[in-house]
Amino acid sequence: MEINVDQNKLTKALSVVSKVATSSKTTLPILSNVLIKAKKNKVTLTTTNLDMAVVDFLPTSSSKDGEITVPARLLADFVANLPKGEVKISVNGTKITVSSGKYKSMMNGASTEDFPELPELNEKKAVIFKMPVEDFKNGMSAVKIAASNDTTRPELTGVFFNTNEEALYAAASDGYRLAEKKLISNVKSEVKAIVPASTIAEVLSSISEDVEEVEILFDESQVCFRMGEIEITSNYIDGSFPPYRRMIPENNEIEFTLDKNEILRVTKLAALFAKEVGGSIILETSAEKGALLVSSVANEFGENVSEIEVEVDKNAKVVINSRYLLDVLNVLESDEVKFGFSGSLQPIKIENADNQDYTHIVMPLKG
Numbered sequence: 001m002e003i004n005v006d007q008n009k010l011t012k013a014l015s016v017v018s019k020v021a022t023s024s025k026t027t028l029p030i031l032s033n034v035l036i037k038a039k040k041n042k043v044t045l046t047t048t049n050l051d052m053a054v055v056d057f058l059p060t061s062s063s064k065d066g067e068i069t070v071p072a073r074l075l076a077d078f079v080a081n082l083p084k085g086e087v088k089i090s091v092n093g094t095k096i097t098v099s100s101g102k103y104k105s106m107m108n109g110a111s112t113e114d115f116p117e118l119p120e121l122n123e124k125k126a127v128i129f130k131m132p133v134e135d136f137k138n139g140m141s142a143v144k145i146a147a148s149n150d151t152t153r154p155e156l157t158g159v160f161f162n163t164n165e166e167a168l169y170a171a172a173s174d175g176y177r178l179a180e181k182k183l184i185s186n187v188k189s190e191v192k193a194i195v196p197a198s199t200i201a202e203v204l205s206s207i208s209e210d211v212e213e214v215e216i217l218f219d220e221s222q223v224c225f226r227m228g229e230i231e232i233t234s235n236y237i238d239g240s241f242p243p244y245r246r247m248i249p250e251n252n253e254i255e256f257t258l259d260k261n262e263i264l265r266v267t268k269l270a271a272l273f274a275k276e277v278g279g280s281i282i283l284e285t286s287a288e289k290g291a292l293l294v295s296s297v298a299n300e301f302g303e304n305v306s307e308i309e310v311e312v313d314k315n316a317k318v319v320i321n322s323r324y325l326l327d328v329l330n331v332l333e334s335d336e337v338k339f340g341f342s343g344s345l346q347p348i349k350i351e352n353a354d355n356q357d358y359t360h361i362v363m364p365l366k367g
Contacts, residue, residue, distance in 0.1 A: 001038050001066020001091040005058060007082050007100060013045050013056040014076035016206045016230060020054045021047040021072035030114045033069035036089070037112075040065070046118070047072055052199050052234040053118050054206070059229075061086065070096050070109040078105055121224045121233060126217040127189040129168060133207060133227070136214040139170060139181040140200050142331040142358055147197035148174035155239035158194040161218070162241070163187055171244055172197065177324050178247050178361040191218050194241055199223075199234040206230050247361055249349055252340030254285055256310040257353045258292065260337045264329045266294045266306035271322035273304045279322040280365055283341075283348075285312040292339075318344050318364040325350075328360040 014034070021032050035046040043058040068091045075098070079087060082100045090097045096109045140159070148156035153175075160171045168184040168191065203225045207214070215226040224233045270281040273296035284293040290312065295305040297319070318341055328350050329337065336353035341364075350360045 001036070001068060001089075002062075002064040003036075003038050003043050003058075003089050004061045004063070004086055005043070005089070006061075007079065007084050007087045009059060010087055011076075011080045012208070013058050013229075014072070014079055017045045017047040017054045017056050018072040018076040019205070020049055020052060020202065023049065030069060030110060031116075032071060032073070033110060033115070034072040034075065035067065035069050035112060035115050037067040038063040038065050039067075048116055048118060050116060051196065052202065052232065054202070055231040055233075057229040057231075066091055067112045068094070068096055068109045069112055069115050070107055074107060078107075118233070119222065121217055121222050122219045123217065126219040126224075127191050128218075129184055129187070129216045130213055131184055131216075133211050133214050135183070137204060137207065138331075138333065139183050139358075140204055142360075143170045143172045143179045143181050144197050144200050145172075145327045145331060146174055146177045146179035146360070147172040150174070154237050155194055155241055158196045158237040158241075159200050160241040160244075161191050161193045161195060161216075161223075163190045163192075164245075171241070173242065173244055173247075176321070176363050177328075178244055178359075179328070180244070180248070180359045182357040192241075193218050193223060194237040194239065195223050195234060196237055199232065203227070203232050206232060247347060248359060249340065249342065249347055249361075251342075252349060253342040254312060254314050254316050255338065255340040256285070256292065256312050257336050257338050258308055258310050260329060260332055260335055262308055263292075263294070263337060264326070266308060267322055267325050267329065269306055270294050270296045270304050271326065272296075273299070273301050274322050276301060280319050281322045281325070282317060282319055283339075284317040285310070285315055287313050287315055316341060316343065318348060319366070320348060320362055320364055324362045328362070332358070 037044050043060050045056045087100045094109045096107045098105050168187050171180040207227050211228040217224040274281050276299045277297045280297050282295045291307045292310045296303050334352035334354045338351045338353045340349040347361045
């Protein structure tokens, strides 16, 4: 095998694929390698951790067919430090030579026989969606913050893609909060698939600046995200996602709208005093003052109270985790935030004031 490729393009490709290889916790040494394959003037770089595979299609000036696997991190670090220009990679047996101008290195590769065979997604039976990359990035960032890290409930460690009333939604919940985002309207196909949140994070970090569209393909057991020259394929999480829409309150006793930056600021202030009490802060509406009071629970650090002017006609008080509130405020796109709650133990509903495509629910803490 022999390929000639631009150093900058090779560096970017190796940066994308090597993350999966180096993050693998498996005992299989071959999974630390990148599979380089040249066939009919097309070159692919592939890594996998068995649950997820990343493929980068690499443009070349010339190539000779062949394939080899080589330690992904070593190759990525070496190529990244080469000068700009053309890099030549040649293979003799299991030895791989990488050269650029006066720079040359020989690395010990490994046969591709032990590299896992990647399952192919059945495109003929797949459900395919396309969406602008910015919409995808914003939607995934807003949803994945609610995914759980508790592996004893694996179905909650993913993002649930599902169709409802001719729209594609993504949802995530850790049992204490829930996020749902409408991604695409007017869809005809049906989808129910739990995609690992780690896969979503990998996809988001792999999108390059020149990509304008993301293509998502769902088949019976896998999902594939296509972003320009990059494909990331992942298995689904086995299990059933909870019927989460039952958690979303249809009506709230108290609803009000306020400036996002203002509630973000006072929440950060209250959170400074709430570290010793698990981040608990108090949201309290006052009809008499026409205000929302945001305060910390009194502790050895002291306490903090801030007021925001809002239109409310009822008094109510809830205790909430400040980190959860900060997480959702940081992903909301609107300048105005809509809050709704109905009592000290009822879910708090948080949305963009100018649209309801994104809904976030936070369960209050016992005061």
